Amino acid sequence: MPHKLRNRKSILVVYIGVAANFFLAALKTTIGIVGQSPALLADGINSTSDVAYGMVVSVFMRLSGKPPDEDHPYGHSQMESIAAVVVGAFVITTAIAIFWDSVNDVYQIFVEKTDFGGASLVAQWVALFTVALKILLTIWTLNIGRRTRNTAVLALGYDHRNDIFAASAASIGIFFGRMGHPWVDPLAGAVVSLIILHTGIEILRESTADLMDTLPGKNLGEQISALVTPVPGVGKIDEIHAHRFGPYLVVNVTVCVDGRLTVTEGDQIATRIENILMDRIEFMRKVHVHYHPLGSGGPDSRGICRTP
Structure with missing residues (x-):
C-alpha cells in the first residue's frame, strides 16, 4: 500500500472515531443526567476521555506521515508506536477509574444503603445504540489497522472494543436497576474494568516492543x-x-x-x-x-x- 494512501486511511479512521466519540459523549452524558442513570453518565465521561486522547493520537498520526529527512532517514513512522503508547496509558487509566467507581458504588449500596433508583427507558436504548455503533467502529477500525499495520489505529480499534464491553455493562446495569437490583451495575463495571485493563497492558506491550526495536519475529x-x-x-x-x-x-x-x-x-x-x-x-x-x-x-x- 502506498505510504500516502496508508496515511490518509489511518488519519480518516482516527478522525471518524473522534467524531463518533464526541457525539456519544454528548448524548450519554445528557441522557445519563436527565434519565437518572449513573452507569450511562459514567460511560459518557469515558467517551469524553476517548475524544481527548483521540485528538492527541491524531497529532501523532500527522507527524508520522512526514517524509524521511536528514535526521530521520527511515521516516517518522515510530510516531505511530508513541501514539499507541498514549492510547494504552489512557486505557489503563480508564480501567482503574471504572474499577474504583464500581467499588465505591458497591460500598454506597450495601454499606451506606444509598438508593440509586431506576433509570429511564431512554437511557437503556442509548446504551444499546452505543453497543451497536461501537461494534461497527471496532470492525472497521481493526480492519484498517491490520491492512495498514498501524499500531496506533489497532490500539484505537481495541479501545472501541472496550467501549462495547463498557456500554454492555451499562445496559445490563440499567436493566437490572429498573428491575430493583442496582448492585448489578457496579459489579458488571468491575468485571469490565479488568477486561479493559488487560487490553491496555497488551497495547502497551506491543507498542513498547516496537519502540525498543524488538526483532520482528x-x-x-x-x-x-x-x-x-x-x-x-x-x-x-x-x-x-x-x-x-x-x-x-x-x-x-x-x-x-x-x-x-x-x-x-x-x-x-x-x-x-x-x-x-x-x-x-x-x-x-x-x-x-x-x-x-x-x-x-x-x-x-x-x-x-x-x-x-
Whole structure:
C-alpha cells in the first residue's frame, strides 16, 4: 500500500472515531443526567476521555506521515508506536477509574444503603445504540489497522472494543436497576474494568516492543532465508538482522559468496537480493546486503564465511 494512501486511511479512521466519540459523549452524558442513570453518565465521561486522547493520537498520526529527512532517514513512522503508547496509558487509566467507581458504588449500596433508583427507558436504548455503533467502529477500525499495520489505529480499534464491553455493562446495569437490583451495575463495571485493563497492558506491550526495536519475529527470518538462498551465487546466509520502524522493515543480510568473484559480480548478487526482498516482502523500507568470501578461515578470521 502506498505510504500516502496508508496515511490518509489511518488519519480518516482516527478522525471518524473522534467524531463518533464526541457525539456519544454528548448524548450519554445528557441522557445519563436527565434519565437518572449513573452507569450511562459514567460511560459518557469515558467517551469524553476517548475524544481527548483521540485528538492527541491524531497529532501523532500527522507527524508520522512526514517524509524521511536528514535526521530521520527511515521516516517518522515510530510516531505511530508513541501514539499507541498514549492510547494504552489512557486505557489503563480508564480501567482503574471504572474499577474504583464500581467499588465505591458497591460500598454506597450495601454499606451506606444509598438508593440509586431506576433509570429511564431512554437511557437503556442509548446504551444499546452505543453497543451497536461501537461494534461497527471496532470492525472497521481493526480492519484498517491490520491492512495498514498501524499500531496506533489497532490500539484505537481495541479501545472501541472496550467501549462495547463498557456500554454492555451499562445496559445490563440499567436493566437490572429498573428491575430493583442496582448492585448489578457496579459489579458488571468491575468485571469490565479488568477486561479493559488487560487490553491496555497488551497495547502497551506491543507498542513498547516496537519502540525498543524488538526483532520482528522468527517467521520473517525464515521468509528471508527462503527468498535469498535460491539466488544464484549465494553460498549460504551468514546473518539476518531485521528492525522495525513503525510498520516498515529495515533488513541487514550477510551472505557468503565464492571468494574468486570480482567486486562487480558480488555487487550484482547483492542487488538481486535487494530487489527480491523489496518486491516480495510487504512494507520493506530498506535492504542492506553484505557479502563475504566463502572459505575455511579459522576462528580468528575476519570477514570470512567459514565452511561447515
